[in-house]
Structure formats: C-alpha cells, structure tokens
Amino acid sequence: MTVLVITGTGTEVGKTVTTAAVAAAAVADGRSVAVLKPAQTGVGPHERGDADEVARLAGAVTTLELGRYPEPLAPATAARRARLAPVRPGEVADASAKLAVEHDLVLIEGAGGLLVRFDDEGGTLADVAALLDAPVLLVVAAGLGTLNTTELTAREIRRRGLGLAGLVIGSWPDSADLASRCNLADLPVVAEAPLLGALPAGAGARPPAEFRAAAPAWLAPALGGTWNADIFGGSC
Numbered sequence: 001m002t003v004l005v006i007t008g009t010g011t012e013v014g015k016t017v018t019t020a021a022v023a024a025a026a027v028a029d030g031r032s033v034a035v036l037k038p039a040q041t042g043v044g045p046h047e048r049g050d051a052d053e054v055a056r057l058a059g060a061v062t063t064l065e066l067g068r069y070p071e072p073l074a075p076a077t078a079a080r081r082a083r084l085a086p087v088r089p090g091e092v093a094d095a096s097a098k099l100a101v102e103h104d105l106v107l108i109e110g111a112g113g114l115l116v117r118f119d120d121e122g123g124t125l126a127d128v129a130a131l132l133d134a135p136v137l138l139v140v141a142a143g144l145g146t147l148n149t150t151e152l153t154a155r156e157i158r159r160r161g162l163g164l165a166g167l168v169i170g171s172w173p174d175s176a177d178l179a180s181r182c183n184l185a186d187l188p189v190v191a192e193a194p195l196l197g198a199l200p201a202g203a204g205a206r207p208p209a210e211f212r213a214a215a216p217a218w219l220a221p222a223l224g225g226t227w228n229a230d231i232f233g234g235s236c
Contacts, residue, residue, distance in 0.1 A: 002100050003134040004165065007110045007125055009141065009149035014170015016050045017204040018139045019109045021197070023058035024215035025224035031104035034062040038092040038128070039079075039111050039118055042072030050109060057204065057211045062103060066095060076117040086119035093131035108134070114153050126160055135165040137196070137223075140187060142169045144179040147190050154191035166196035166222065172233075173201050182236035184229065195229045196220040 004022070008015045023033045035058075040049040048056075051063035067087040069078035079086040092108065099106045110116065110125035114136070117124055129136050136157050140150045150167065157164045167187055173180060188195045197219040203211065219225030 002104070003096055003106045003108065003132050005108045005110070005125060005129040005132070005134050005136045006139065007114045007136060007153070008139040008170065009113060009146065009153050011112050013139050013141050014168075014199060015109055015139045016053055017057070017199055018137075018168050018170050018197075019050075019107050020054040020057035020204070020211070021199055021215040021218055022137070022223055023054055023061050023105075023107055024212045025219050026105050027059055027061065028212065028216060029224050032062075032102070033058070034064065034099040034103040034106045036092070036096055036099060036106060036108045037063070037065045038095075038108065038125075039067045039069065039075035039087045040065050041069045041075055041078045041111055043068065044070055053204070054107075054109070057208050058215075059208065059212055062099065064095060064099065066091060074116050075111050076119050080120065088119050088121075089123040089127035089131060092118075092128045096128075096132055096134075114156060126156070126162065129162050130160060135163040137165045138167050138191065138193070139170040140167050142172050142180040142183060142198070143177065146183055147186055150187055151190040154193060158192070164191065164193040166194040166220070167191055168196050168219070168223075169198040171201045171203075172198040176233060178236070181233055184233045185236055188229075194220070194222070196223050197225065197227050198232060
C-alpha cells in the first residue's frame with residue numbers, strides 16, 4: 001500500500017489523530033511517510049492545521065497542504081466565500097503521486113466525510129481515491145448512531161468501486177457503554193470490512209513521545225500495529 005485515503009463518517013470522529021497513529025506506526029517500522037491535507041478549513045494563515053498536528057504527534061513525516069480557507073465550512077463553500085481557488089481532485093491526485101515517488105506511504109486526510117465537496121463541480125475525496133486507485137480507511141464513532149452513518153459511507157465506497165481497507169474507531173471511551181461494546185461486533189458487519197483499530201479517547205492530548213510509543217497498540221497488523229479486535233472491548 002503506497003497511498004491510503006483516510007475519511008470519516010463525519011466531522012470530529014478522530015480522522016486527524018487516526019492519521020497520526022497510522023503515520024507513527026509506519027515511521028516506527030522504518031517507513032518514510034508523507035501526509036497530504038488537500039483542503040484545510042477553519043484556520044488562519046499562521047495557525048496550525050491538521051497536517052501540522054499529525055507531524056507533532058507522529059514525528060518525522062513530510063506534510064503538504066494544497067488549500068487553506070479561514071472559515072470552518074465545507075472546502076467548496078469555504079473557498080467560494082474566501083474568494084480563493086478551490087482544490088480539485090486532479091490536483092490532489094497529482095500531488096499524491098509526486099509524494100509517492102519519494103515516500104513509502106502517503107496518507108491523504110480528507111475534510112469531513114467522503115462526499116464533502118472540494119469545488120463547485122462536485123469533486124470529492126471519493127474522486128481522489130478513484131483517480132489514484134487507492135484504498136479508503138474509514139474512521140468511525142464508537143457509540144449509538146454510528147452503525148447507520150458507517151453503513152451508508154461503506155455502501156457509497158463500494159458503489160463507486162473503491163476499496164475499503166477497513167474501519168478504525170477514532171475515539172474509544174474510557175468506560176464503554178453497551179452500545180459501544182455491541183458496535184465492536186456490528187460495525188464490521190454493516191460495513192462489510194474489518195475493524196482495524198480503536199484509539200483511546202484523548203489520545204491526541206498525550207505527549208508526542210508517549211503517543212508514538214503507544215500508537216502501534218491501537219492499530220491492527222494491517223496498519224502496522226498489534227491491536228486484536230477479538231480480544232478488545234469485552235462482551236456485548
């Protein structure tokens with residue numbers, strides 16, 4: 001796997017911290033990693049964006065943003081309101097291909113969900129994955145309500161002929177409720193894809209050295225870690 005597209009079932013599900021964990025595990029394995037954030041919204045010119053946060057947590061990774069817009073909106077809307085050029089799927093694919101020449105792994109972190117629009121022509125992260133023929137990693141929530149959004153996103157990934165690498169729970173609560181525990185079994189069923197990890201709540205607030213040391217334990221072997229879904233989370 002040279003390029004991995006990381007999306008979520010919505011905002012605030014843990015895409016950035018999951019991207020950082022995958023990057024940290026790869027770096028620990030001796031791989032060179034690039035993190036591409038096509039469109040960063042909601043931050044000013046001199047503020048830290050998601051790619052910067054990944055680098056802070058994961059360590060020695062190359063980062064690249066293609067567009068930055070100040071308002072916390074969908075990229076197409078944010079670009080239009082800022083009167084700035086939008087980012088288009090072809091540009092993202094070209095940038096990723098160039099990064100892949102010099103890196104073992106390129107992680108592309110989307111904004112919001114799979115079908116959030118980059119431009120007024122309707123270009124999305126799904127189009128980027130199609131152009132690159134790259135698998136998609138889907139970051140999901142743990143608790144009540146996640147099954148519907150997960151199944152809808154997974155169905156759209158398959159409908160477009162894209163590969164769904166698997167699911168990662170972006171924030172696993174310290175005290176999991178019944179719904180969260182049952183979702184460990186139900187999420188792979190509704191998505192028809194394996195569960196490849198679960199990051200503890202607050203993982204992104206850990207000191208970087210602690211984060212890097214712990215990251216492989218949060219991810220399954222397919223993502224360079226040691227996490228085992230069969231023995232995680234207790235019974236439902």
